[in-house]
Amino acid sequence: MLSMCGTIQNIKYFAMSAKKRKYIEDYILFGFVSLQRGDTEVPQCVICYKTLSNDGMRPSRLERHLRTSHPALVDKPKAFFETKKDTLKRAKLDDTELVLGKDSANKLSQISLSNDTVKKRIDELSQDIKVQTLDQVRASPVFAIQCDETTDVAQCSQLLMYARFVSGNNIKEEIMFCHPMESFTTAEAIFDVISDFFQENQLSWESLVGVCTDGAPAMRGLRSGFVTKVKEKNPSVMSTHCILHREDLASRTLPVEMMDVLNVAIKIVNFVKAGALNSRLFKLLCKDMESEHEALLFHTNVRWLSKGNMLGRLYELREEVEIFPDSQQKVDLYDKFHSEGFHATLAYLVDIFEALNAVNLKLQGKNINILVHHGTIHTFMAKLDLWKCRVLQGNVASFRNLDTALADSNLDSELKEQIITHLSDLKSEFVRYFPDIDDKREAWKFIRNPFQCEVADVAEEVQEEFLELKFDSTAKEDFKDMDLETFWVKYLHVYPLISHQALRILTMFGSTYMCETAFSTLVSIKTKYRNRLNVEGDLSIHSYQLLIYV
Structure with missing residues (x-):
C-alpha cells in the first residue's frame, strides 16, 4: 500500500490531468465514494452522506471536508471508511448490477440519500395519500372524525385528526392531518385549525355526522368547547366522549x-x-x-x-x-x-x-x-x-x-x-x-338486524322503506353472508333512507384509539435527536401502512 503522503501526491496528479474529474479508489482515505449523476461522477461522504460537486473531487477539498465536518475521524485507517462504505448504497448497487444489469445500477446510483431528499419523498408520498383519502371522504355520503392533541418531546402540541367514512363497499379509517399548534390549545384554536382544513379541502359540514374526543374541557366544554363550536356548524352532529376514557374513569x-x-x-x-x-x-x-x-x-x-x-x-x-x-x-x-x-x-x-x-x-x-x-x-x-x-x-x-x-x-x-x-x-x-x-341500544336495534325488528322500532319517515327491506329475500340472504357495514353500504342506493340512518351510526367513532396509537408512533418517530422533525408525513405513511398490512 502507498504511504499516505505518496497516495496524496498520486491523487493530486490524476486529479489535475483531466478536465472532468474522475473518482480514484484512494479517495476512500478521506471517507468519500463515487456517486453517478448523469454523465458526471461526484464524491459522496460515507459518514454524513453529503455530496460535493465534480469540481470538489480534489484531495484538498475532500480532506478539508473530513477535517472540518468529522475531525474525530481524521486518523482513522482506510479499513474504517471501507466498512462505512459497505453500509452505504454503493454496496447495494453492486448487487443491483449483478441482478438487473449495469444500466439499472447506474439509474439507481443517481438517487441521493441525503436527509432532505428522503424527507421530501416521504412528504410527497404522504401528500399523494392525503389527496386520495380526501377524494374518498368528499365522495362519502357521511363521515365522522376523532381528534386529540398531545405534547411531543420538543414541547410542541400536536393536533391529530382521523376520519371514518364510506369507501367502496366498506367503511375506512384514515388520518387527515397532524398539525403543530404553535401557541394555545384552546377550543377556539383547535376549531380554527379544523375549520380551515375543512374549507381548504372542500369538506362539507353537512356530511359530518359524529365527533369523538376525550373529556378535556377544551373539547367538551358546554359553553365554548370544541364540540359546541362544531354543533354551531351542524346541529345534527352527534358527539362521543371516548369510550376508553370513560371505562377507565x-x-x-x-x-x-x-x-x-x-x-x-x-x-x-x-x-x-x-x-x-x-x-x-x-x-x-x-x-x-x-x-x-x-x-x-x-x-x-x-x-x-x-x-x-x-x-x-x-x-x-x-x-x-x-x-x-x-x-x-x-x-x-x-x-x-x-x-x-x-x-x-x-x-x-x-x-x-x-x-x-x-x-x-x-x-x-x-x-x-x-x-x-x-x-x-x-x-x-x-x-x-x-x-x-x-x-x-x-x-x-x-x-x-x-x-x-x-x-x-x-x-x-x-x-x-x-x-x-x-x-x-x-x-x-x-x-x-x-x-x-340502554336507550341507544334499543334505538339502534334495526341496524344490528333489520329482519328481527318491528316497524315501530324505526322512525316514521323510513317505515315504508324499512318494510320493503325487511321482506326482501335477497337482502336477507346477503345479511347472513356480509358483515354489518358492508351490508348497509351495498343497500345504500337501493334503500337510501334507512341505509343512510344506519351509516350515520356505523361511521361514528366510539373511541380515540387511532389518535392514541398515532401518539405512540409519534414518540418513536420524533425523538430528542430529531426534535425539529415535521412528523405529519411520517405519521400519515405509517398509519396508511398499518391499515393495509396489519
Whole structure:
C-alpha cells in the first residue's frame, strides 16, 4: 500500500490531468465514494452522506471536508471508511448490477440519500395519500372524525385528526392531518385549525355526522368547547366522549379496605423495584426458587388499569415476595403482607382488574364500530349484576384466583361485604358514565338486524322503506353472508333512507384509539435527536401502512 503522503501526491496528479474529474479508489482515505449523476461522477461522504460537486473531487477539498465536518475521524485507517462504505448504497448497487444489469445500477446510483431528499419523498408520498383519502371522504355520503392533541418531546402540541367514512363497499379509517399548534390549545384554536382544513379541502359540514374526543374541557366544554363550536356548524352532529376514557374513569372506585391493600401492594413493589440492588437480589431469589418470572412490574398513576398487570405479577410471585421483605428487615411490609385476609383481598383485586383490563382490550382496535363498543359495555354491566348475585350466595367461582385461594375455606363475611359493595359501586359508576347505553341500544336495534325488528322500532319517515327491506329475500340472504357495514353500504342506493340512518351510526367513532396509537408512533418517530422533525408525513405513511398490512 502507498504511504499516505505518496497516495496524496498520486491523487493530486490524476486529479489535475483531466478536465472532468474522475473518482480514484484512494479517495476512500478521506471517507468519500463515487456517486453517478448523469454523465458526471461526484464524491459522496460515507459518514454524513453529503455530496460535493465534480469540481470538489480534489484531495484538498475532500480532506478539508473530513477535517472540518468529522475531525474525530481524521486518523482513522482506510479499513474504517471501507466498512462505512459497505453500509452505504454503493454496496447495494453492486448487487443491483449483478441482478438487473449495469444500466439499472447506474439509474439507481443517481438517487441521493441525503436527509432532505428522503424527507421530501416521504412528504410527497404522504401528500399523494392525503389527496386520495380526501377524494374518498368528499365522495362519502357521511363521515365522522376523532381528534386529540398531545405534547411531543420538543414541547410542541400536536393536533391529530382521523376520519371514518364510506369507501367502496366498506367503511375506512384514515388520518387527515397532524398539525403543530404553535401557541394555545384552546377550543377556539383547535376549531380554527379544523375549520380551515375543512374549507381548504372542500369538506362539507353537512356530511359530518359524529365527533369523538376525550373529556378535556377544551373539547367538551358546554359553553365554548370544541364540540359546541362544531354543533354551531351542524346541529345534527352527534358527539362521543371516548369510550376508553370513560371505562377507565368508571373503574376508579374501591372500598377503603381494598384501597389499603392496593396501597400496600404498591409499596412492596416500589421497595423491590426502587433500588438496583434490591432488584438484583430479588431476581436472584426468583432464580433460586425457579420462578417463572424474575421481576415485579411498575404501574402508571395516570392509567388506573395498569395496576392490573402490577397486581397480577405480584400475586404470581407472592411466595417470593413473602420472603424478600423479611430478608431485608422490612418488618412493617412483612407484617402487612402476612396480615389476615390480605391474600384473599389481593386475589380479588387481581381478578377484578383482570376483568376490567379484558373489557378495555375489547374496546381497542381499528375499524370497530360504536355498536360493538356499546355491546361490550352492556355485557360487562350485566356481568357485574351476575357476579353480585353469586357473591351474595357465597359463590366466588367467577373470580378464578379468589376461588383458588379459598379452596379450603369459606368466604369471609367482611370480605364478602367489601366485594358486594365494590361491585355495586362499579355498576353505579358505569351507569353514570354510560347513562344512555340502554336507550341507544334499543334505538339502534334495526341496524344490528333489520329482519328481527318491528316497524315501530324505526322512525316514521323510513317505515315504508324499512318494510320493503325487511321482506326482501335477497337482502336477507346477503345479511347472513356480509358483515354489518358492508351490508348497509351495498343497500345504500337501493334503500337510501334507512341505509343512510344506519351509516350515520356505523361511521361514528366510539373511541380515540387511532389518535392514541398515532401518539405512540409519534414518540418513536420524533425523538430528542430529531426534535425539529415535521412528523405529519411520517405519521400519515405509517398509519396508511398499518391499515393495509396489519
